[in-house]
Amino acid sequence: MAADLTDQTATPFNLALVGQSGRLGYEALLFVASLRANSPKFNGRVLICEPQPGPLWPKDPRIEPEDLRSALTDLGAEIIPFDSVHFGAAYPYGNKIEMLSALPKGEPFVFFDSDTLITGELADVPFDFAKPSASMRRTGTWPEIELYGPGYTETWKSLYDAFGLDFESSLDLSEPDEYWERYLYFNAGYFFGSCPHAFGEKFLEYALAIANDPPETLVCQSLDPWLDQVALPLVIHALGGGRDSAVHDHLDGPVSCHYRLLPLLYARESEAVIAALEAIASPNKIKKVLKGYDPIKRMIYQGRGEKVRALFDQNDMPRREQAIRNRIKSNGFWMR
Known part of the structure; x- marks a missing residue:
């Protein structure tokens, strides 16, 4: 199987996930332990991104207790801090947006939600970091179409138009009009790209704009908890990626389980x-x-x-x- 892999597979990359007090810290330990057990060939950095105390966190969000921190570092993970400037406790899913600025600039990355297990050899997954993508293990959770409200096309097109993106090229024309799978949509359980800063800057820009000044078509739509998954396909499309990736045959399959x-x-x-x-x-x-x-x-x-x-x-x-x-x-x- 290794003989069929493309050159991109050999590209070194960093693994990133969010870890903080409570469940996410312990899930991070399960993730890293599964990585070490089931992906012996992976030799990149494992970066546990940890939000720091600040006005957006009423309680200290850092990983505790100390034996949990030690267990993570004993397995070779690095705990790196980041500041919550825009989201914090009010929208913790925003961690995966804000933590990207703490990752090494210009180095390919793969982000996983902490509630993921690595079940196969991650080093053999054929990532093409020049064409970012994300998890296709999703359902049609957003938008929720109202009887007399805007449809899928009008809703999604308004977002692409807001950021000067080409809407038509994002469509899966094998799916019927006004069926949710026709439109680019991902689960944010994993995503990857060539530079976390370039990815993160667009992710933050789009998410804040959607949250603070949404198109009129979104007036009846909930963005909590869907904001990250509304912005994510726009980011991936803007950076030249999409739904067509060999990665999808491996992640959310034999190599990982969200x-x-x-x-x-x-x-x-x-x-x-x-x-x-x-x-x-x-x-x-x-x-x-x-x-x-x-x-x-x-x-x-x-x-x-x-x-x-x-x-x-x-x-x-x-x-x-x-x-x-x-x-x-x-x-x-x-x-x-």
Whole structure:
């Protein structure tokens, strides 16, 4: 398989994710442990971007306790600070926008949400950093079309027009008009590009403009939590990327799993993913740290994950995620 890889695969790149107090810090440890276990060929930097205390954070957002910080650095991760200037606690998804300025300028990067496991060899993924892209494991969450309101075309075109971007070239013409998949849309669970500063400057510019001065077509649309996913396709399109990337055959597939929350992982992911999670969580040194976070302790070490798994027939899963969540909650097993 390695013989088929393009030259871009050999390009060194940095891995970035957000880590902070609470769940995201512990998820970052699971991520880095899975990377070390399942991607031995990856030799780039692993940068855990940490928001710093400031007026936009009512509580200190830095990673704690100290044994968690030590466990991350023992696995070769670097914790790098960034300041929250625009978003902070009011819109924590903005972390993935503001942290880009703290990454090394001019160096290719791949960002992952912390609630991701690396399950295969990341070094073999054929990234073409000159053509950025993002996760295609998404559903039609935005925009929500009102009966007498603007349709998909009018809504998305207004955004492309606002930033002087060519709308027509972003469309997937194999999909019918006014069907959500015709329009460029990603999950922000991962994205990549050739320079985090160039990417981040556009991401911040577009997100702030959409939030502060949206086109009239957005008057009935919610931007919380969707702001990052509304701006992201515009950024990728502006930088010459799109939906067509060989990366999509690897990430959100054999090489990575964006599980979102542990109850959802046990409910709907494969047995192989569950085995990978429990394998990386088993060494005593890691286990001692992870038990400091109650949802991980109960889900992985006290068997609650197995109880969640038993609620579902993997060959007949509910079609909507909300139905999965509701079944877990009604049985008293929901944690986050």
